[in-house]
Amino acid sequence: MRLEDPVSGLRGVGGARGRLLEILGITSVSDLLYHMPARYEDRRHITPIGQLRDGRVCVAKGRVLGLKINPARKRNVNVAVFDARDGTGAVRVVLFGGPASFTRLKENSVIYLYGAPSFSDRGFLEFVSPEYAVFGTENGTPPWLCLWPIYPTTRGLPRSWLANTIKSCAASPELIPEDPIPTAILEKYSFPSLKKAFEGIHAPKTHEDISRATARLAYQEFYEHQLGIIAQIASTSRLTAKSASAGKELQDMFVASLPFKLTESQKKALEEITSDMDGEKPMNRLLAGDVGSGKTAVAAAAAARCVGAGYQAAVLAPTTILADQFFDFVEKYFAPLGKQAAKITGNTPKALRDELIWRLRDGEIDVLVGTHAMLSETVAFRSMGLLVIDEQQRFGVLQRDKIAGGNRGTHILMTTATPIPRTLRMALYGDIAFTEMATRPGKGRIITKMISDNHVGELYAFLSERVRRTGDKCYWVCPLIGSDGGGESSVTARAKDLRKHMKDIPVEVLTGETPALEKTETMERFRSSGGILVSTTVIEVGVDVSGANVIVIEKASAYGLSQLHQLRGRVGRGNRKGICVLLDSAANLKGSERMSVLLNCGDGFRIAEEDLRLRGAGEYLGVRQHGDENFKVADIARDEKWFLAARDDAAEIQRNAG
Ligand code: ADP
Numbered sequence: 001m002r003l004e005d006p007v008s009g010l011r012g013v014g015g016a017r018g019r020l021l022e023i024l025g026i027t028s029v030s031d032l033l034y035h036m037p038a039r040y041e042d043r044r045h046i047t048p049i050g051q052l053r054d055g056r057v058c059v060a061k062g063r064v065l066g067l068k069i070n071p072a073r074k075r076n077v078n079v080a081v082f083d084a085r086d087g088t089g090a091v092r093v094v095l096f097g098g099p100a101s102f103t104r105l106k107e108n109s110v111i112y113l114y115g116a117p118s119f120s121d122r123g124f125l126e127f128v129s130p131e132y133a134v135f136g137t138e139n140g141t142p143p144w145l146c147l148w149p150i151y152p153t154t155r156g157l158p159r160s161w162l163a164n165t166i167k168s169c170a171a172s173p174e175l176i177p178e179d180p181i182p183t184a185i186l187e188k189y190s191f192p193s194l195k196k197a198f199e200g201i202h203a204p205k206t207h208e209d210i211s212r213a214t215a216r217l218a219y220q221e222f223y224e225h226q227l228g229i230i231a232q233i234a235s236t237s238r239l240t241a242k243s244a245s246a247g248k249e250l251q252d253m254f255v256a257s258l259p260f261k262l263t264e265s266q267k268k269a270l271e272e273i274t275s276d277m278d279g280e281k282p283m284n285r286l287l288a289g290d291v292g293s294g295k296t297a298v299a300a301a302a303a304a305r306c307v308g309a310g311y312q313a314a315v316l317a318p319t320t321i322l323a324d325q326f327f328d329f330v331e332k333y334f335a336p337l338g339k340q341a342a343k344i345t346g347n348t349p350k351a352l353r354d355e356l357i358w359r360l361r362d363g364e365i366d367v368l369v370g371t372h373a374m375l376s377e378t379v380a381f382r383s384m385g386l387l388v389i390d391e392q393q394r395f396g397v398l399q400r401d402k403i404a405g406g407n408r409g410t411h412i413l414m415t416t417a418t419p420i421p422r423t424l425r426m427a428l429y430g431d432i433a434f435t436e437m438a439t440r441p442g443k444g445r446i447i448t449k450m451i452s453d454n455h456v457g458e459l460y461a462f463l464s465e466r467v468r469r470t471g472d473k474c475y476w477v478c479p480l481i482g483s484d485g486g487g488e489s490s491v492t493a494r495a496k497d498l499r500k501h502m503k504d505i506p507v508e509v510l511t512g513e514t515p516a517l518e519k520t521e522t523m524e525r526f527r528s529s530g531g532i533l534v535s536t537t538v539i540e541v542g543v544d545v546s547g548a549n550v551i552v553i554e555k556a557s558a559y560g561l562s563q564l565h566q567l568r569g570r571v572g573r574g575n576r577k578g579i580c581v582l583l584d585s586a587a588n589l590k591g592s593e594r595m596s597v598l599l600n601c602g603d604g605f606r607i608a609e610e611d612l613r614l615r616g617a618g619e620y621l622g623v624r625q626h627g628d629e630n631f632k633v634a635d636i637a638r639d640e641k642w643f644l645a646a647r648d649d650a651a652e653i654q655r656n657a658g
């Protein structure tokens with residue numbers, strides 16, 4: 001087996017488990033090796049039973065004595081009660097399990113326990129439902145008697161199975177590729193080999209192993225990425241770009257046809273972009289602007305210039321919803337100018353797709369908007385002059401390189417709503433040009449309020465009044481889907497409750513599990529009929545529905561500040577002020593430093609900085625959260641030192657080579 005091979009080829013990874021792994025984003029052996037533990041539990045030391053303490057997590061080991069197994073009151077559940085005894089004392093153990101789960105448990109067998117014992121009602125220590133392993137003799141030891149990695153998992157996929165599977169991969173030398181880092185560099189930083197690094201992550205003996213392995217893998221990601229960037233810069237700097245200066249007239253007509261005047265920020269951004277596009281070198285620019293700052297209009301104006309100069313423009317959006325939205329905007333203002341826009345997403349029927357591909361190749365289509373469904377070899381442009389990558393942070397670094405690399409000499413404009421500090425920007429893109437839009441059109445500030453769970457009734461009354469009387473549309477965001485029928489704070493449960501209480505108001509549901517076509521239809525209905533859209537954060541960034549003026553964020557404390565800020569940026573885009581309600585338990589809201597930042601500040605960049613300060617680097621930007629092809633190990637804020645080292649090393653290697 002090799003790294004790129006599908007996991008299904010591994011022993012024990014059958015259909016069902018394979019599908020569960022896929023939910024975690026694991027499809028290849030490499031994905032498995034790069035599935036990083038969220039944390040480790042130190043289970044290396046056995047505590048003598050006589051030294052167990054109330055509430056303290058530990059490993060204990062003893063003989064099973066006085067075993068009784070009884071059916072519990074609930075059907076299909078048995079209770080096993082016994083003492084575990086070693087030379088220093090005894091502790092009561094209570095286990096629950098199905099009828100078949102206690103077959104190995106025998107009087108006098110050896111048991112290992114992991115958990116925190118607590119005082120029972122009768123005043124003695126007991127373990128209730130600890131993790132455990134049973135052996136007939138002294139010879140066995142549980143696999144988890146070590147620094148035990150705790151992996152992110154999904155329901156139905158046991159942690160221990162995942163851990164053991166990953167561990168055995170990491171221990172298979174034939175799966176580990178040749179080390180991409182030159183020996184001299186490994187020696188310079190005393191890095192472990194690639195094989196040792198995977199062992200250090202998945203089967204560490206000491207904490208030191210973990211940190212050395214993490215540093216090495218992070219360094220490697222930066223190093224390989226920097227080499228890629230250097231190569232790209234070297235090849236594009238020799239290319240001449242398609243100058244767009246001849247498109248000025250069309251661009252002016254486009255801007256004049258918009259129903260609004262560009263803000264000063266938009267004008268300035270557009271000036272920087274057009275001066276790049278008129279030049280000889282391919283543009284490589286990142287347009288950053290808070291949610292709702294009007295990046296679509298700016299990007300579309302750039303596309304107009306490109307089209308006016310006789311080239312085609314492509315717009316790549318991260319989701320179908322955003323592609324639909326961008327397309328609608330472009331089509332609306334390009335058609336009157338006699339220019340053709342088209343769209344390719346995963347929903348596009350094959351016959352239509354084929355037709356569009358032909359027309360694109362003939363140069364009949366001026367602007368193609370789409371999702372990654374348009375990134376296939378068959379989709380070829382007659383002459384692409386500009387590539388816009390909307391909400392680029394949603395694309396993985398590697399994916400982004402691939403898109404850009406395939407269109408050499410094309411001007412590239414990326415947009416993002418996530419403010420990115422300078423080092424981070426260099427790490428991700430090399431020396432990219434940068435434009436920031438500081439202001440937002442429209443009514444500006446969004447009113448943000450905190451409401452505690454026990455006032456939900458009043459909130460319902462308020463929403464129903466807003467929807468009915470002023471025709472406002474409302475988003476309701478929940479942290480969970482609840483696809484199996486409910487659960488607290490789930491989309492399913494909330495939608496059900498809303499429907500029960502507001503019979504005459506349309507309540508739509510949208511989650512990551514909604515099929516793509518249905519997503520589009522749901523958004524259409526919400527756009528046209530209004531009401532309340534209950535969703536997870538699937539549609540967090542970039543969604544623009546006019547008349548959506550209220551957003552409720554349930555269990556608000558579960559989100560990062562930047563994420564909350566981006567969510568609330570979905571509302572208040574028309575000429576009415578937006579309202580954002582942060583809903584949570586009174587305890588979570590009261591005196592929360594984080595929440596008060598949101599109430600007092602409307603500047604995305606400052607909020608991001610606060611977020612960084614309050615939550616620590618790892619979660620910032622969601623470099624790892626998104627789980628796509630972004631850096632898997634490296635965390636640019638945490639590993640900044642390794643980034644700088646890798647950048648210098650890669651540059652030096654390149655110099656020596658060329
Ligand atoms: P984002 O920067 O988050 O992508 P959008 O481009 O979706 O924001 O714009 C948000 C909303 O503001 C849209 O409805 C858009 O039509 C509107 N808009 C953009 N520019 C202006 C402007 N200069 N004046 C008024 N409204 C604008």
Ligand code: MG
Nearest residue numbers: 295296542543
């Ligand atoms: Mg946008």
